[in-house]
Amino acid sequence: MLCEKTNFKEMTTSLLSTILAYFQEDYRKAEFSILLCFILSLLFSCFVLPRILIIAKCKGLYDDPDARKCHTAKIPRLGGLVFIPAVLISLSFTIAVRYQINFPLNPALSGSALLELLFLMAGSLFLYFVGAKDDLIGVRYRKKFIAQFLVASMFPMSGLYINNMYGLFGVYELPALIAVPFTIILIVYITNAVNLMDGIDGLAGAGSLICFLIYGLLYFDKGLWIYSTLSFALVGCLLPFLYYNIFGIPERNTKMFMGDSGSLTMGYLLSFFSIKYTMCTDIGELDVQNFVIPFSLLFMPVFDALRVMCVRAFQNHPLFLADRNHIHHKCLATGLTHLQSTGLLLGYQLVIVFFNSWMCNYCNLNLLVIINILLAIFLNRVLTLFIYRKRNEESVSVRNHTGL
Template identity: 45%
Template sequence: MEYILILLVGFFLALSLAQMIIPRILIISLRKRLFDVPDFRKIHSRPVSRLGGVSFFPAILFTVTFLVGLCKIIGWGIFSDSTSQFPEVLLLCSGLTLLFTVGIADDLVGVRYRQKFIVQFLSACMFPLAGLYINDLYGLFWIHSIPVYIGMPFTVLLVIFITNSINLIDGIDGLASGLSMVALFVYACLFAYNDLWIYSLIALTTVGVLLPFFYFNVFGNANRGKKIFMGDTGSLTLGFILSFLTIKYTMNEYAETNFNYEGAILVAFSLLLVPCLDVIRVVMRRVRNGKSPFLPDKTHIHHKFLAMGYSPRKAMIAILCISFAFGLSNILLISHVNNTLLFIADVVVWTVMNLWMDKVINDREVVKKI
């Protein structure tokens, strides 16, 4: 019972901190004119503060460290087995500090992509440094154990990819935060089920931080200065935490934790299939059309829903439902279907869905011309 109590305390403490911080960020943004100004690529028509993500890392860091320290002082055994996990959590905080710094700089004055990439690379290197890397694909594409010299660089690239996927999916109100909350809640349950409580605490604390932001982001009134975006600070923070939890859940540590779930690789990544597959599709499309893969455009999945006539809020809800469907179906089917076949089925469903969306958009354009 004390385990659930600590998780709930962490959730509500983080929620309360974010609820106090975000209105003050809005006041500072108004006084200092720190706004995201609308342009041809953006959905909003009024200047909106882009500093909502500034509240994420401090609230998460305070909540997790405070509760871990308090439990040690009181003598509660919830984190008694987490001494070996502390290096992972500490280096997670080190990487988050780097990303938090470059995110704020980018939201305030702008940072070149090359500089952001270098910081992302250094942050991603924190995971292998802590001994955390992809060491097993659990039979996906008939690959099992992965040697260290392949697993570590592969993990670094994967962290950068996931982090940027969350950054790029942040195109309409509530989408990045909504997708992240769904994934984080499932991770909290998975880690709690496997008695990895400190990771469950990190996941549920992040959900608590996101809820007040989600309210101001989706339901806030821009005309009254009550609306806020997470900016690069927030999306990089979320992407990095999701990367950490994904790789931790995926890493085969059977000898240490008595945990060897054959579906770990696909279950972990099914929670992030929508942003990850969307980035792969967009990059492939840009390369095929002879454009730079880093050149921004309006071809992401949320842009497609808007082009189909959906409102931003309905598009957000539809994409969240798609993400939830992918995650739930993979979790239910993983024990009955081969990893590789299930992943191929996911890709086929995703491809057919996008082809159907393209057809609907083309038909609407033809009708408009007529």
Template identity: 40%
Template sequence: MNNILLNGGILIFALLIAVTLEMMVLPRIIYIAKKKNIFDIPCARKSHRNPIPRLAGISFFPVLLFVFSVCVLILPDSIVISEPALKRLLGLITGNLLIMGIGIKDDIVGARYKHKMVIQFLASVLLVVGGLYINDFNGLFGVGEVPFWIGAPFTVLLAMFIMNAINLIDGADGLASGIAGVALISFGVLFFTRGLYFYALICVILVGILIPFFYYNVFYPSRKIFMGDTGSLTLGFQLAYLGVRFAMKTPDSNYELFNAPVMIALSAMFIPLFDALRVMVGRALEGKSMFLPDRRHIHHKLLDLGFSHRKVMVSLVLCACLFVLINVLLMSVLNLNIMFALDIILWLGMVEVLNIRLKFIREYEERMGHPVRVKQK
């Protein structure tokens, strides 16, 4: 009991330090971005109308590493004892450095998509080399334990997909950070429950970093800032790292507490992952490139219906919470594959409702000769 209270206190301390440090750093990043004219320029595919600074993500990993190191240095015998594998942490650090490099390049001068994919592949390989990979599907699709030669390449592809999914969902104010926050809080609580305080600490620090960003991005119009590709890609890599670790079966992870950790890890990131998958499959079925930018994503549909950025963010963040709660509560009641099928049906049903509504409004506008949708704010 005393150990739980001590570790809980450390997590609160880490959260406060992360929030304070990020609140100090972000205004300076905004100043530099404006001084050097580093803006996200509006275009037909984007929903903002004015140039917005986009370098917030440059602070995410440095603040994480600093606060984490401070906590470990101050209390070396508390949290880190539960995680003996230093290689797993090095996989996070080295992979993030690569992702940060290509993200900064893309935000400042632009980067080719192929170059970004190569860096994402290398970073994902480093994650696996560090000792993290999906080694058990818990019966999903009838698959149990899998050997390294299957689990490793699957994990590399999954990590790359998660990074790109977070990047693609970053299309409305507070959306990527809000959904990532839901996933991080979910992982943090579940890691804490399993006694994996090392990873709970990472989750808490990232939540502390996202709180000030969320404030500036959503509630401070005169000093609004975007996380940019640096932020969305590093955040995606960190979520991939945490999700794979949560799903991985190891002797020290109290695996028996959850009979389907893979499903819970998926549910925490369900909306960005399956929205990206839906869009990519749709493009492929039409004979188009799966990576062709368009406005098929769920947040684009809501914006086209006249939802404000804030309403889009609130709606999808609440949906993300709903998927996590449904899967955690029903995990011990329903068969894993039935639960997965219900998730997919629920998601596709929600998308189809939006498609029908959009089609109806467009047809009505054509008949009336003028728009009826509410103007976005």
């Protein structure tokens, strides 16, 4: 018996020694911290989301259907309430564990990284509460814009702003007087563009998840592990939400939307990752991929928001009046289901990313942007033709049925 206890103790000691030896190298510790943060965020989201559904049912907190919306049943839109708490809890715990295993933040980056993260979390939390209020009782769009400009200004306060355009339209370095307001306006625009994509099941959530997953891998490759950890924390909290958002059944009270508390914060965080990645390389050693990847990931929502606003302006409609002219509405109008529309648009997003990453080695950045715009116009035109065709078929069917 004593021999068995001794063998067990030796085995345990040997196993712990092996684990500690495995995590001696920094990149192994980084892998561990990223995995830990991802799992914690995933578990927190899995635990809280069902409770949110119960609260929504008890208090009658539903998003009622109307002529503009794509759903026909009462569905809670409070799924986004889990995102920021999941990220804050998992990231804070993971950073603490990193210090426990003698793997603190990179001293070369701790000043700027810590400042950026603190401002980012402050801005995200503020926008989270604005979105939560809008989901519960509504907030006028003017107040939401004021809040968005306020949190967008936190990026330049941390020293993060777009100071180089990589030769787009012949522009390279930007002076701070132009770069700072341009960055603030761009953050607000991206935040709202992502928010506007939250119109059908899975589109905003899965689109954001793809972006965060790609950024997580790219930041890990660059050795910016704290940003990679944050990216995977967001992936972790989005995965359970997508299950309820895509596969949930309204009649069983298992379906939910993310609401503005989720879509606004996702857009805000995506704008941070995009700007940060664009500014990863030093001026003078610019890598066009650092511009192309963020541009490609955000092109679909950004272009669609611009197209819709141009159409509204051309038709003398209010720019901020909601309608059913977005690309996901067009997909539904062709007869596609929510899941098919989401699959089509996410496939389009991935094609853009791979196509642009390959083409940027062979053509000018300005030409690449023009090609992307032309392809987007072509896709919208094809969808419009399918909509007309479907309407004509329905019209003929009605005439045949009525004998006219």
